[in-house]
Amino acid sequence: MKLASLKHGRDGRLLVVSRDLRRVCIAEGVAPTLQAALDNWDECEPALRRLYQRLNRGEHQAAFAFNPVECAAPLPRAYQWADGSAYVSHIELVRKARGAEMPPSFWSDPLMYQGMSDGFLGPHDDIELADEAWGIDFEGEVAVITGDVPMGVNEHRTLDHVRLLMLVNDVSLRHLIPAELAKGFGFFQSKPATACSPVAVTPDELGRHWHNGRVHHRLRVTLNGVLFGEPHAGTDMTFGFDRLIAHASLSRCLGAGTIIGSGTVSNRDPNAGACCIAERRTRELLDTGEASTPFMRFGDTVRMEMCDAGGHSIFGAIEQRLTPYSGPDQ
Missing domain, CATH: 3.90.850.10 (Fumarylacetoacetase-like, C-terminal domain)
Structure with missing residues (x-):
């Protein structure tokens, strides 16, 4: 699974990134930030992985192009x-x-x-x-x-x-x-x-x-x-x-x-x-x-x-x- 943070406020906004680094989706409804996901990893990891799998299959309807220039550090x-x-x-x-x-x-x-x-x-x-x-x-x-x-x-x-x-x-x-x-x-x-x-x-x-x-x-x-x-x-x-x-x-x-x-x-x-x-x-x-x-x-x-x-x-x-x-x- 690949994760990133969109520049947003102090702590970013958690993104799930496709394996080929071409598509991305916001981790809507799972965790607002990577730190929040890490704090609740046992609950968040399976949901994030499901998003990741959908993204890699091209099934996520809200996916958009990944632009690393818009990324903060993951944390x-x-x-x-x-x-x-x-x-x-x-x-x-x-x-x-x-x-x-x-x-x-x-x-x-x-x-x-x-x-x-x-x-x-x-x-x-x-x-x-x-x-x-x-x-x-x-x-x-x-x-x-x-x-x-x-x-x-x-x-x-x-x-x-x-x-x-x-x-x-x-x-x-x-x-x-x-x-x-x-x-x-x-x-x-x-x-x-x-x-x-x-x-x-x-x-x-x-x-x-x-x-x-x-x-x-x-x-x-x-x-x-x-x-x-x-x-x-x-x-x-x-x-x-x-x-x-x-x-x-x-x-x-x-x-x-x-x-x-x-x-x-x-x-x-x-x-x-x-x-x-x-x-x-x-x-x-x-x-x-x-x-x-x-x-x-x-x-x-x-x-x-x-x-x-x-x-x-x-x-x-x-x-x-x-x-x-x-x-x-x-």
Whole structure:
């Protein structure tokens, strides 16, 4: 099943989207928003699935053309956004470039931070930031949306709580990160609003490509229309979502609608390219002694998409332009 949110108020209006991403219908009479559906998943899921089946058969009389530009993030705001760093080889590479050793514990205990969740960007919303000097970077990731997760849940049961999957662009301000982390209290200013794919899908939509808590497809990222990277999301993922959810719920319950990210998708193979500028710059530094790829500049456009074996888009594409933010209206 594929779900989306039409831009409407703060929390959007729940849409059911056809498998081919061509037709859509409003989830009339089932749930007004995706958060409402997640809060009452056992009741809403069967009704939404019936709408989905009718839509795919071409039987829904009120269906209309799907336009991702009109979509908010599937969850325009969420109760919780926790981003992991599951591709440990990516962390190892970045630390190596600055001559820092990676603690052995990184291979057994996931890194995770709690990010901004009170407003996600839609898939085609501009990235509005005030200063190019902040070192503006994109990060292509996979994320899950959970139902209610009990505190201390057994790792072998965590995937039972995954309701939906989607893509995210976790924007990072690389030049703000070092000083902020040096304070010893984690990210804040260096992690602005995150964007999400237009569509979130239930795990069964991925078939055999969803197993071991990993999505086994390539994530394609382009910058200004040029391929930047196409790493395989299931390869070199040290911690699957089963482990990430267990880590997040060790000492707290997770409410329905919690979003957990994978961290930047990354492969050891340099031929796979990268899903963020920082990784490419790191490889350049190690290979040539100089990082030559610049961070994003105003007017740049980044696109992220994941396709199935037949070349069909699974989640729709995130496509965003970086634009200057002029400050609040006076």
